[in-house]
Amino acid sequence: MKSLMKEKLKIVKIGGNVINDPAYLQVFLQDFARLEGLKILVHGGGKKATELSESLGIKTKMINGRRITDEAGLDVVTMVYAGLLNKKIVAGLQKYNCDAVGLSGADGNSIKAHKREVKEVDYGFAGDVDEVSDQMILTLINAGFSPVFCAITHDKKGQLLNTNADTIASELAKALSSKFQVELVYCFEKDGVLTELDDDSSIIEFIDKEVYAELLSKGLIAGGMLPKLSNCFDALEHGVSRVLIGRPELIRETSRKHTLMTL
């Protein structure tokens, strides 16, 4: 029966709290390099894009917590996410003997998106994902490489687009779950999903659909966490085997407190 079992694949997403702190990032990269088995890293942007925009006199517009990406802003995130951060992360992983390959969704046409439709808000060059093509990703991971994705996609018509990194991670996880047993790990600045934002002891260690419905009905999940959790259930419903949410150390210390989500 063993030959019928899918191989395990870990997809780990890190955000600003790791990326903004060079020493913390080094520790994380060493941990990620040591992870056994097939793995993909997805990274967000951190504060560097905002800093570069400010240095260049480009104003960062935000609506409903989302960055509005005009043309100058798209150049900035492409430079910072696909250039500076992606290549620093890859060079860091190579140092620890993890054979990383840094990628955007344009590379190998791996993540095709479309410019978000203008309704009440014009988000500019924000990309909503249409399709993940797994050919390049499979080619690389089957040859022993670890893809490192930044949150830049394209529309296959020559236009780069800025896409949310959480979404990149869940779309990759969904697409690859037909071939692998995928575990999706979201690393952020808390121990896991909390009912009280400033109290790590309020962690919810296990969430399935039933628990989720109860948490929702009691209004126990903070606003910012709602799209993240809905994203996670979407991934689980599309074949991802489980989702883990917690601090980056979670990938090293599996005993560490975290939130585990399954269907």
Place this chain on the structure above:
Amino acid sequence: MKSLMKEKLKIVKIGGNVINDPAYLQVFLQDFARLEGLKILVHGGGKKATELSESLGIKTKMINGRRITDEAGLDVVTMVYAGLLNKKIVAGLQKYNCDAVGLSGADGNSIKAHKREVKEVDYGFAGDVDEVSDQMILTLINAGFSPVFCAITHDKKGQLLNTNADTIASELAKALSSKFQVELVYCFEKDGVLTELDDDSSIIEFIDKEVYAELLSKGLIAGGMLPKLSNCFDALEHGVSRVLIGRPELIRETSRKHTLMTL
């Protein structure tokens, strides 16, 4: 005997004159996309890095025509070369159905370099190439992808480095010539190697070692061209089958005037 013949591989290098002109770049990308067979694109930086440095108040220091790369300058070239330019080129090629994958020398540990030794001049984070590892490149081209390299390398100790794009192209060509019949094409703003810089009719259409020695003894090659030609002969002596030098249109119109170099 056919099975003993190596497959052809074209390595094309473009520089600032293509990259600085968006319309010209589109035409070139369409031509490159249409090239039959295995191919790799290497791109230089153009003026965008200098512009970004100026916007950020970073002074670009040049010694002997080479950029001195301090830490802020390295961040700038990493952002511009590996981020903005590399991903715009990849997205452009994808538009024309060329399945491009954008890379730096850190990716897949493909081009390992060391920080240039400080002698009379401290070039900062300039990288001199030690070794090309072909594993990732072979994995990608054998699966039908076209690698697109920017001129950023790493030292395998976590440090990114700024490397001359002509050198990247010739080092890739040398390393891959054990597996492929490699043709190296340098595209620039002239018809080919000229004896009089402003006169396209002074083109030297064929250069081998004998012609080269004669040109050198007569002092017929302009100063800026000397390192380029010495680079080309180095490539030819390490197994590259031929080198072509000329305008970017040369990859489309093979009848177009150009300089052909062989041993």
